Amino acid sequence: MVALVVLVQLALVVRGYRSAHKEFAFQMFPESSTWQAEIVRVTTDGDRVPITQPWAGYRWDELVTGRGLRHPELRHHADAGLDNQLAFLDAALDYVADNTPRDEETRYLEARVTTWNNTDRPEVTVLRSDDRSDTA
Amino acid sequence: MTAASPRPAGLVGALDELLGRRVSMRSLALLRILVGPVTLLHLRPFVADALAGRIYRDAFYEPYASWYPELPRPLYGTLLAVGVVAAVAMSLGLCTRVATGVTFGVVAYNLFLSTTHLHSNRAYLVIVLAALAVAPCGRELSVDAWLRERRGGPPLDPRAPAWPLWLLRFEAAVVYGASGVSKLVDPDWFGGTVTWHRVVQVRDRLDASPLPGWAVALLTDRSFHTVGAKLIVITELFIAIGLWWRATRYAAVWIAVCFHVAIEVSASVQVFSYLAIAALVIWAVPSTRDRVVAIDPANPRHRRLAGVMGPLDWLARFRVVDGPSGGPVSLTDRDGSVQTGPAAVARVLSRLPLTAWFALPTLALPAARRARRSATPGEPDPTHDGEATPGLTASGTR
Numbered sequence: 428m429v430a431l432v433v434l435v436q437l438a439l440v441v442r443g444y445r446s447a448h449k450e451f452a453f454q455m456f457p458e459s460s461t462w463q464a465e466i467v468r469v470t471t472d473g474d475r476v477p478i479t480q481p482w483a484g485y486r487w488d489e490l491v492t493g494r495g496l497r498h499p500e501l502r503h504h505a506d507a508g509l510d511n512q513l514a515f516l517d518a519a520l521d522y523v524a525d526n527t528p529r530d531e532e533t534r535y536l537e538a539r540v541t542t543w544n545n546t547d548r549p550e551v552t553v554l555r556s557d558d559r560s561d562t563a
Numbered sequence: 564m565t566a567a568s569p570r571p572a573g574l575v576g577a578l579d580e581l582l583g584r585r586v587s588m589r590s591l592a593l594l595r596i597l598v599g600p601v602t603l604l605h606l607r608p609f610v611a612d613a614l615a616g617r618i619y620r621d622a623f624y625e626p627y628a629s630w631y632p633e634l635p636r637p638l639y640g641t642l643l644a645v646g647v648v649a650a651v652a653m654s655l656g657l658c659t660r661v662a663t664g665v666t667f668g669v670v671a672y673n674l675f676l677s678t679t680h681l682h683s684n685r686a687y688l689v690i691v692l693a694a695l696a697v698a699p700c701g702r703e704l705s706v707d708a709w710l711r712e713r714r715g716g717p718p719l720d721p722r723a724p725a726w727p728l729w730l731l732r733f734e735a736a737v738v739y740g741a742s743g744v745s746k747l748v749d750p751d752w753f754g755g756t757v758t759w760h761r762v763v764q765v766r767d768r769l770d771a772s773p774l775p776g777w778a779v780a781l782l783t784d785r786s787f788h789t790v791g792a793k794l795i796v797i798t799e800l801f802i803a804i805g806l807w808w809r810a811t812r813y814a815a816v817w818i819a820v821c822f823h824v825a826i827e828v829s830a831s832v833q834v835f836s837y838l839a840i841a842a843l844v845i846w847a848v849p850s851t852r853d854r855v856v857a858i859d860p861a862n863p864r865h866r867r868l869a870g871v872m873g874p875l876d877w878l879a880r881f882r883v884v885d886g887p888s889g890g891p892v893s894l895t896d897r898d899g900s901v902q903t904g905p906a907a908v909a910r911v912l913s914r915l916p917l918t919a920w921f922a923l924p925t926l927a928l929p930a931a932r933r934a935r936r937s938a939t940p941g942e943p944d945p946t947h948d949g950e951a952t953p954g955l956t957a958s959g960t961r
């Protein structure tokens with residue numbers, strides 16, 4: 428059993444170099460990278476409404492409170508790395524899309540994410556939630 | 564004595580013998596006590612939220628697996644309460660085996676509820692709790708042991724197979740090693756870009772801090788980080804490797820304490836610093852009462868030393884015996900060497916968890932090194948290194 432635990436732990440450390448969340452890989456303080464995102468709700472009629480505005484009784488900063496995602500419009504440090512931060516943001520978009528039943532106008536959420544990998548030039552990535560019309 | 568037992572064949576046999584050897588669980592008993600408050604600190608934000616009527620699934624969370632069981636809201640709150648009670652019981656050593664297992668179960672269950680719950684310090688806490696849950700670490704320093712003694716029952720053997728201790732040592736080394744290697748192979752980290760850039764990002768906070776201008780200028784200087792980042796990487800790797808060898812172990816422990824204090828004051832790392840410093844006790848040689856301190860009971864200073872050693876010898880490293888009248892304090896070490904006077908006192912203090920960090924540097928002083936070199940050689944204690952726990956045979960043993 429000891430050998431098995433040792434092997435699994437070493438495998439998790441190696442996996443950490445490819446995994447977004449780096450579970451049990453102990454890669455601490457990996458980057459000085461920062462990120463900022465403009466997130467909009469894309470409605471069924473094509474409007475793009477910033478999530479900084481409440482909608483159907485929902486507020487982004489109440490739906491998404493952790494992992495530095497409460498105020499994505501502000502530039503933040505990606506404290507566990509950019510891959511980790513983008514994975515969380517991507518999942519958060521899906522969470523909001525799936526957990527706002529009173530919202531009958533949003534088709535999907537879209538985040539235009541600007542990332543600064545350490546001191547590199549900024550890069551822009553677009554993330555999109557699941558299409559809510561698929562589950563409607 | 565192991566000399567009489569058949570030698571195991573090959574590397575596998577040697578490893579098997581090492582892992583199965585019965586050693587003192589004292590360090591794990593001490594760690595169990597220390598990890599209780601760390602666990603409470605870890606659970607505090609979850610409990611505070613639950614008391615305010617919020618739980619993890621009231622906002623964004625991401626289950627690791629769809630099949631992972633999620634409790635109804637009142638049961639989740641109850642589970643957290645059970646975790647708190649279990650952590651307290653674990654620390655006290657009350658129904659230790661059950662309490663430690665339950666603490667591990669609650670913390671691990673809660674961790675794996677959502678990817679958002681995972682942080683390295685929490686992963687390390689789960690590992691430490693797992694090791695404590697499988698090790699019989701409640702046979703001493705526990706209410707269980709006290710109750711057993713009170714009922715007149717014979718004390719349980721505080722020794723057990725060494726494998727949980729070795730496994731935890733491996734995991735502790737991995738925490739430092741994996742972190743160090745990940746920085747070593749990242750040119751931005753090893754070159755100093757990451758730390759420099761991070762400090763520059765919080766320059767406004769530094770300017771507003773009580774730090775003098777020259778310190779702020781130094782911390783934001785690029786070339787400072789070119790060297791500093793390499794020192795950080797070397798420090799992490801040194802701790803990971805240095806803990807394994809006797810010659811470097813105390814230096815590694817001392818540096819690790821500095822490292823964690825520096826992290827604690829400069830970054831927000833939840834319970835990592837407390838947990839990692841507490842876990843350093845597992846690197847003590849797993850045998851007890853194998854160093855003998857002889858004092859003159861008529862000497863008030865000697866009595867004071869003995870008085871300090873009693874409550875501070877958490878790892879049970881010393882036996883205090885009455886020495887010759889008018890003689891100096893003497894310490895007979897595991898290898899049988901004898902030191903006397905201030906050198907002996909410094910060495911004693913360097914082996915007590917609470918005073919070790921302060922006393923260890925004194926052992927590097929030339930006078931202390933000379934005293935160690937000229938220590939009277941004696942008969943090595945055949946029981947050292949955890950092969951057995953020596954009995955209290957010296958006359959006048961306190």
